Amino acid sequence: MGSLADELRERKTLDDEGLRDLLETGDDSLVEELHRNAREVATEQFGRVIWLRALIEWSNKCRNDCLYCGIRKSNRDIRRYSLPRETILECCDNAWRLGVKTFVLQGGENPNGAVALAPIVAEIRASWPEAAITLSLGELPPDTFRLLRRSGANRYLLRHETADPVHYARLHPASMKLENRLACLRELRSLGYLTGLGMMVGSPWQTTGDLISDIRLIESFKPEMIGTGPFIPHHATPLGHFPAGSPELTLRIYSILRLMLPQAWIPATTALATLMPDGRTAGILAGANVVMPNFTPVTVREEYSLYEGKSRPGAEAAETLNLLIKELDKIGYHV
């Protein structure tokens, strides 16, 4: 038997002790082996191809008050917006022309706003029948999930944030329950959405045991997509004084998840790139295979500040995309 990384690649699982060792080891050569195995498995599955998703932050109106999130309803320092229909369609058009064929509509949790979005989703579906339409709109009533699905959406990202109910309760207001979030995920799947979940890495009070629970949840749910990034404090939130999560630990988690679920779509997330200048390529070299360039109009980006540093001088989508393609080319990948 080789190292733990080889064992994980071979068996697609490890016991808790093995996971703990991989998450906590100070052995750089083991970590490098973990990344190399994950990168090889990703290449076996997808070649050296990276999938692009156009992120469209359509609205920051939110009824929730997640303790970590900059667009929580208690933050009165931001102007609340919802992009008008024409602007959303323009963002999609922009993306499509640049060859990005998945549109991700993300926003605060706003059930009425989500219902109002349905006819726009239907228009997007009619205009780009071949596009994938991914939604990330939080927890909604089953009827609204169904309405949006019927309108043409086919994927849904709803991170579970943390799989431990006690930890979950420390990060969220009392009205939010992990169980509801998991029920939403099951509902989404039963409606035929490809689903994505994931956690923040290094959120306040998180233990290695919590991360192992997160990994087990993902292992058993077998989502098609896994959205995971480091926690980054936001000054206008109750958790604004906690330190950011570790980018290196985030990379290890990408690798572990790649080896467990070889076919999953795993983005190198914006939060990772915010903490690490070469976060996107580092993510890919650790087994991620998706990047989500931002197609939100630069005029509202500042208002969609989930965490500190997210809205650094926003480049236009086309420019960002060019830079990204060059970065990928340098490490031998293409879109």
Ligand code: SAH
């Ligand atoms: N309202 C939707 C989607 C918007 S938030 C929802 O609830 O799913 C999208 C993701 O941003 C969240 O799932 C969370 O994991 C991440 N996020 C929010 N605040 C963050 C922070 N301070 N640091 C890192 N990630 C954060």
